[in-house]
Amino acid sequence: MNLRDMEIFFAVADELHFGRAAASLRLNQASVSEAVARLERVMGERLFFRTTRRVSITEFGYRVLETTRPAYSALYEAYGKAVADGHHRGEIRLGHTPELGQALLPGLVQLSAAPGPVAPAPWRPITMHTREQIVALQSGAIDVGLCWEPSVSDQMSKVVLVASPLVAIMREDDPLAQDSSPIDLADMADRQMLVSPRADNPTAFARLKHGFTRAGFDPDTVIEVSHYDIVSVYVAQGYGIGIHPVFAAHLNRVPGLVFRRITGEGLDLNVCAIVMSSPRTPQVSTLLDALRAVCTEVIAAA
Numbered sequence: 543m544n545l546r547d548m549e550i551f552f553a554v555a556d557e558l559h560f561g562r563a564a565a566s567l568r569l570n571q572a573s574v575s576e577a578v579a580r581l582e583r584v585m586g587e588r589l590f591f592r593t594t595r596r597v598s599i600t601e602f603g604y605r606v607l608e609t610t611r612p613a614y615s616a617l618y619e620a621y622g623k624a625v626a627d628g629h630h631r632g633e634i635r636l637g638h639t640p641e642l643g644q645a646l647l648p649g650l651v652q653l654s655a656a657p658g659p660v661a662p663a664p665w666r667p668i669t670m671h672t673r674e675q676i677v678a679l680q681s682g683a684i685d686v687g688l689c690w691e692p693s694v695s696d697q698m699s700k701v702v703l704v705a706s707p708l709v710a711i712m713r714e715d716d717p718l719a720q721d722s723s724p725i726d727l728a729d730m731a732d733r734q735m736l737v738s739p740r741a742d743n744p745t746a747f748a749r750l751k752h753g754f755t756r757a758g759f760d761p762d763t764v765i766e767v768s769h770y771d772i773v774s775v776y777v778a779q780g781y782g783i784g785i786h787p788v789f790a791a792h793l794n795r796v797p798g799l800v801f802r803r804i805t806g807e808g809l810d811l812n813v814c815a816i817v818m819s820s821p822r823t824p825q826v827s828t829l830l831d832a833l834r835a836v837c838t839e840v841i842a843a844a
Contacts, residue, residue: 548610550563551577553567554590558598565740566671589603634666634826635666635685636684636686638687639669639670639672642689642789643667650833653832660828660831660832660835679817680698686816686826689743690787690812692743698816698817703833705812705813706810707787707804707810708787709788710725711785711799713778716800718783727757728757733783734765734783735754735784736785737767738786773786777796778798787813789841
């Protein structure tokens with residue numbers, strides 16, 4: 543048995559879906575299946591019941607989950623503290639999702655170089671998805687997380703930096719692309735929609751799914767792609783209309799696409815910082831102010 547196999551087991555237990563577990567760990571599904579099978583051979587019992595339609599945890603698997611996860615979490619926390627002790631050189635360690643890093647860090651670099659009290663203390667970027675940021679924050683491996691709509695425990699605080707509108711991504715030859723005005727989500731209810739995967743951020747995905755339901759979409763027409771930056775590629779190939787926060791759409795480099803803002807109540811996605819709920823240091827507070835300023839500027843320019 544190795545710790546990576548246990549991490550995979552925990553992910554499948556959380557998701558009850560091998561594909562989503564694989565996506566959350568950035569692995570292929572075959573690797574996840576092999577790791578679970580390896581654990582089952584070592585332990586001599588099945589951990590999951592699985593059919594072509596559903597995955598459920600066995601009674602034995604539940605007992606393994608209850609007894610091993612606390613120990614794994616304690617080990618992860620101890621490791622994070624050791625890393626922090628060994629490498630923390632006074633910078634604020636900033637975890638960020640890939641697309642928010644691309645959109646916001648250039649502006650944060652500029653602000654950091656500016657003289658005066660608005661300049662944040664030295665910071666070090668670390669790319670990680672929302673779920674990884676939450677674990678890293680709990681273990682002490684990062685000081686601040688930058689992500690979309692996180693669901694966090696009472697030990698953490700979620701600071702909303704800005705609300706990002708959504709945009710529809712269309713091919714320029716699409717009839718709906720001939721009008722540049724904002725479009726209502728319901729006006730696209732007969733089309734196939736392409737969205738970022740649920741595993742990247744379940745909370746943000748749930749908000750989008752609720753919006754699709756209110757707009758009258760057939761659930762089968764909402765398709766998850768493998769990663770946020772592939773949505774535009776799928777649109778360009780004619781597979782449907784993409785949905786992105788305006789932040790991510792701003793990073794698009796695929797030619798022949800058009801963007802229309804989407805109207806509708808409750809469809810904006812919040813860009814958030816996450817920190818531990820214990821009193822913030824002045825350095826962290828200054829960094830949050832700087833991030834908020836950069837977010838506002840990027841939204842205004844989009």
